[in-house]
Ligand code: AMP
């Protein structure tokens with residue numbers, strides 16, 4: 001088989017690493033990929049957003065399956081473009097990608113199908129939004145409707161912050177069109193967890209549970225990032241919470257997509273807030289999480305490529321999805337200054353030494369080659385991922401491996417997975 005992986009971050013390295021172990025894969029390409037991905041695939045210089053270029057490459061190289069990592073090309077309709085040309089692609093059509101591409105769409109769908117989520121109001125003029133946040137009870141969460149590279153959500157404890165968030169989205173238009181509509185949402189207390197599911201539009205199958213760490217610093221302090229680390233499984237998702245989520249969220253979501261006449265084939269990522277055993281949906285994503293994918297792939301015993309093919313062919317009910325009973329922890333190593341301004345081009349050393357333990361894999365995110373040196377090229381640089389008998393053992397192994405890696409300015413959280421140990 002010929003496989004094309006679209007994207008070039010830690011998530012895509014994790015997916016490519018796992019696909020490379022498939023008994024089906026013959027040749028794998030990545031667009032644009034990164035130096036870590038280049039260890040298992042041939043990287044081609046096409047941007048993940050270049051739908052036309054990707055389509056041409058897939059045709060010219062007889063690609064049997066294209067696997068899309070990031071959300072933007074899905075929201076832009078890459079699945080529709082490939083479908084028209086009868087090319088197989090793992091990821092939902094644009095109508096389905098609205099689950100992530102429009103928070104208003106997702107909230108309306110949840111409201112219509114009684115899927116538990118925070119109460120909300122949706123506004124498409126500045127004045128109506130402002131009038132509302134002047135009187136609504138605090139705290140609230142203000143969300144730009146469209147894709148805002150993970151920056152469109154503001155948790156507001158004080159009214160002044162809420163007014164400022166509305167100003168930024170709708171008056172200053174810092175998110176451009178993505179902020180033309182805003183959602184003002186009830187603030188939910190609790191602990192977050194993710195259930196990443198696959199669906200072919202008829203069957204929905206969840207992957208193992210996981211938990212991300214969005215704030216930059218220990219103790220959930222500092223600004224939000226793309227994710228500073230993750231672990232799997234997430235003990236907060238007890239069997240009872242899982243069953244409730246299946247009944248009240250997963251199954252109604254598939255039903256809702258059917259009612260909308262959307263044949264959805266790919267990932268439905270369900271971000272939950274759990275309080276007193278009650279799950280509520282914070283968000284849907286239409287792709288794998290980053291870095292949640294890293295601990296998931298090292299625990300997945302089954303053939304990911306085979307599972308993806310079955311998903312795309314509408315035969316997900318035939319897939320066997322088996323997990324290593326051990327736990328996995330991924331610690332993200334970030335550039336100094338991230339998520340704010342940071343420098344690039346710092347030499348990275350110690351990756352091979354860190355990986356000398358067979359239970360450790362170092363996934364590359366923001367890296368580049370400079371001659372024969374590996375250098376930093378992004379905010380999130382590496383995802384050091386380890387398996388262990390339990391969360392504590394996996395955590396210890398991950399941090400031992402982190403200790404062998406160096407680049408100037410490197411920063412990381414020292415408490416990844418601590419929540420699972422309380
Ligand atoms: P989202 O992109 O909607 O998941 O929001 C990003 C982050 O903001 C989430 O991971 C939560 O930490 C936080 N958040 C979003 N919505 C809420 C809410 N209704 N209540 C509390 N925190 C929220």
Ligand code: GLY
Nearest residue numbers: 226227289290291
């Ligand atoms: N780590 C959060 C996300 O992938 O959306």
